Amino acid sequence: MKAKIKLLNQKLAEGKAGGGRKREDTQHNKGKLTARERISLLMDPGSFEEIGALVVHRSSDFGLEDDKIYGDGVVTGYGTVNHRLVYVFAQDFTVFGGSLSETNSEKICKVMELAMKTGAPMIGLNDSGGARIQEGVRSLGGYADIFYRNVLASGVIPQISAIMGPCAGGAVYSPAITDFTLMVEHTSYMFVTGPSVVKTVTNESVTAEELGGAGAHSVKSGVTHLTSANDVECIAQLKQLLTYLPQNCEDTTPKSPYTLGDETREVLEDIIPENANKAYDMRSVITGICDEASFFEIHKDYAENIVVGFARLAGRTIGIVANQPNRLAGVLDIKSSRKAARFTRFCDCFNIPLLVLVDVPGFLPGTDQEWHGIITNGAKLLYALSEATVPRITVITRKAYGGAYDVMNSKHIGADMNFAWPSAEIAVMGARGASEIIFKKEISEATNHAGKLAEKEAEYAEKFATPYLAAERGFIDEVIEPKETRKKLIKAFAMLENKVAVLPKKKHGNIPL
């Protein structure tokens, strides 16, 4: 063994052991760090312990037999990030293109199992040409072994995938099952089939970047949750994300020290415009409510009509789901429903209390939405919120119309506390649409149609577009001044800290996927 370690050290010095070799500085590789550099950036200094450094592949085909490199293209182990235990694997593109062999997969599965047994996050730093071609079905099986463990670990420990190079073919399904995917702009890509297969099958000409780069997946597909300009930024984002997360599903959410002071926030008073049809940025409500600079947005560039992310309230992590009136008037559509549902389920898996901020005119109408399944997809959000047992609080800032009122964490689907600002409009639909339907006859008989419509609209708004009818029924617990929101939420979340809610006994529910 001593001889082997000596040999490993010698190979490391020569740059022949996995993970430490420099890449050629080609355009494609620009700014890419090695697997070991990435790990040392991620972990607290001196905390990383490597597992399986002496593993080599078993392949004896296509010239691989004479080229056994210690570590076999992946560095695995454990260490701490901000003094909390995490497990990591980092694929090493300098060894057989980081391709996944049988032994390489065994190394990854070993740390995944340790992560599950010890209840700590699992982090994958992906940079790989996919299944090692020379190993055939053994490498395909290796991928399936990882997918299977991803599924078993789902909801037990947070799983995070950083894509820092190629990630193609079936390999993409491991990150897809994990909780968060990060991508580096211009040096990483993910696709099921690459540009050449796309050209052959569909005759589309597309570059790897266009097809599956960070831009495509952050804006169009929503596959990636966070993007960064380079490896260093990507690792920094990953470390920041970890600060919000518990270690496992039985852990409590992280809480940093906070001394209560004057929690009134005057800034919240001036956000809602006088004109109910004018947009505003819900992020200013979020930053006004939460601890300073604590909002960490997820999926920022995807389905921008809903905002999701983590923040801290009096030091404690919360998850936020908020309609964004600045984009499509904050309407719920297929993408935003899916985005919010997935985030809600993550928070519920890991005991992260939910704050839902509501300003929603309803679901997006039209053939495109109907034919692509707004019914099934909208139901995902309804289902996810209804089954969430974490503390759930709602604040309606302005519109809460129609079915979207029900879906956005209403009292009726199990929310614990429901607040509304005086500007809230809780109704079946907006004043104009409602007046056109219920006063149709009166308006058509009037000599001045427009004048009559305006009169009826005002009448309707006065009667229905307020929070007070809902408050009379107890569907809203309290109508609060915007400046008091932070104070009220801190108290309400503290009150709910020991909430226990049990769902009916079942194997598992059947969310409309």
Ligand code: HXC
């Ligand atoms: C074995 C591989 C490899 C692979 C790359 N290499 N991919 N070796 N199996 N899958 C090796 C290359 O032979 C080369 O070795 C070195 O890694 C670097 O590769 P290059 O091609 O020189 O690098 P680059 O030009 O940067 O191109 C990177 C690449 C390309 C785009 C990833 O290598 C590529 O297209 N690879 C194949 C991708 C692929 O189709 N994989 C299978 C996907 S299907 P030398 O010795 O020359 O340095 C899949 C199924 C998973 O993964 C199924 C799960 C269910």
